[in-house]
Amino acid sequence: MSVHEWLIYQGKGDPAPGRIDSLPKPPRWRRFDGAPLTGTVADAPPLDAASTRRLGDRTALSAQDPTSLQLINAALYLRRPLLVTGDPGTGKSTLAHEIAYELGLGRVLQWPVVSRTELKDGLYTYDAIGRLQDAQLYGRQEARQAAGPDERPAGRDDSSRDNSTDIGRYVRLGPLGTALLPTLRPRVLLIDELDKSDIDLPNDLLNVVEEGEFDIPELERIADRPGQHTVDVLSDDGRRVPVTGGQVRCHAFPVIVMTSNGEREFPAPLLRRCIHVHLDPARGERLAAMVQAHFGERADETHQDLVDLFTEDPGGELRPTDQLLNAIYLTRNAQQQGLGKLLLRPAAEHGQR
Numbered sequence: 001m002s003v004h005e006w007l008i009y010q011g012k013g014d015p016a017p018g019r020i021d022s023l024p025k026p027p028r029w030r031r032f033d034g035a036p037l038t039g040t041v042a043d044a045p046p047l048d049a050a051s052t053r054r055l056g057d058r059t060a061l062s063a064q065d066p067t068s069l070q071l072i073n074a075a076l077y078l079r080r081p082l083l084v085t086g087d088p089g090t091g092k093s094t095l096a097h098e099i100a101y102e103l104g105l106g107r108v109l110q111w112p113v114v115s116r117t118e119l120k121d122g123l124y125t126y127d128a129i130g131r132l133q134d135a136q137l138y139g140r141q142e143a144r145q146a147a148g149p150d151e152r153p154a155g156r157d158d159s160s161r162d163n164s165t166d167i168g169r170y171v172r173l174g175p176l177g178t179a180l181l182p183t184l185r186p187r188v189l190l191i192d193e194l195d196k197s198d199i200d201l202p203n204d205l206l207n208v209v210e211e212g213e214f215d216i217p218e219l220e221r222i223a224d225r226p227g228q229h230t231v232d233v234l235s236d237d238g239r240r241v242p243v244t245g246g247q248v249r250c251h252a253f254p255v256i257v258m259t260s261n262g263e264r265e266f267p268a269p270l271l272r273r274c275i276h277v278h279l280d281p282a283r284g285e286r287l288a289a290m291v292q293a294h295f296g297e298r299a300d301e302t303h304q305d306l307v308d309l310f311t312e313d314p315g316g317e318l319r320p321t322d323q324l325l326n327a328i329y330l331t332r333n334a335q336q337q338g339l340g341k342l343l344l345r346p347a348a349e350h351g352q353r
């Protein structure tokens, strides 16, 4: 097989939604047996504005370098998360959106990590207080209804009483929890800036990523009650999805893109379970493709002076691609050539007038 034939994700920006189905079966040690969802929730919702904002108009090709391409595909074949490192603005976060766009995997589930982020935030939240308040409110209404028809609040029918017992209304899956729902095709999950996390998060993540499943104890506890074995909860996409036996277990392992600016080292056991890709700053054809994606065909040629200024990088200090895009935008829309160039001045000059 030639190098190109095995590439499921080709990094060209051309949508090829069926190509994900030609992935071979996972290796034996990465097979997951969650019973697949059926009905409308089995498919991911379409890409949202978070993707189109980043990708621009994807008619342009945006060739990734061959080594990164091979590693990204290795992660798809092996059903392993990608750990993407690189300087600011090299396109790490956008990679998740590129994969979702090209392989037709729908809305990207986004989990931005900060120092306070815990594993539980990514898996699910349970609004116990909201449930208690509703139970009290509906309980009072129930008492009034029992007192006589005149006491019944206007516009309410008896079915509203059921809300207080419907625990699923108070459970909301997070981005990681939603990515692990048993969909037939993988969802794309962006765990953004994992290096900003508290020291425990990478280790906590390890187990879930290894097993492809997690429990929701609040649902597990009631799973043997009549009618409570399968409960509809809210997904990160805002849809009601069934969870059976209080356990979420994936079917197709999600495409997980974890990004890091290298602010700290990750534990070896996590690194062992990821495929590491280092993105170099976009230059040449890839940079031209990004400019074209945001400003149309030949825009890179029209703004060659800014592209050159951006790439020559006099202080040896890299500037994020956003700065080039901002400079081109200002030049086109505010007719401020000088302003665009000002944005691209070397960092050392920033303090000067």
Ligand SMILES: Nc1ncnc2c1ncn2[C@@H]1O[C@H](COP(=O)(O)OP(=O)(O)OP(=O)(O)O)[C@@H](O)[C@H]1O
Pocket (backbone or CB within 6 Å): 053, 054, 055, 056, 062, 086, 087, 088, 089, 090, 091, 092, 093, 094, 095, 098, 259, 261, 289, 290, 291, 293, 294, 320, 321, 322, 325
């Ligand atoms: N393939 C692409 N096509 C079009 N634009 C892109 C592409 N990749 C990156 N960009 C643009 O480059 C800019 C930087 O990308 P991105 O935010 O993904 O970088 P990053 O490496 O995640 O940066 P940071 O480390 O600061 O989070 C964004 O404005 C994005 O729109």
Ligand SMILES: [Mg+2]
Pocket (backbone or CB within 6 Å): 092, 093, 094, 192, 259
């Ligand atoms: Mg980013």
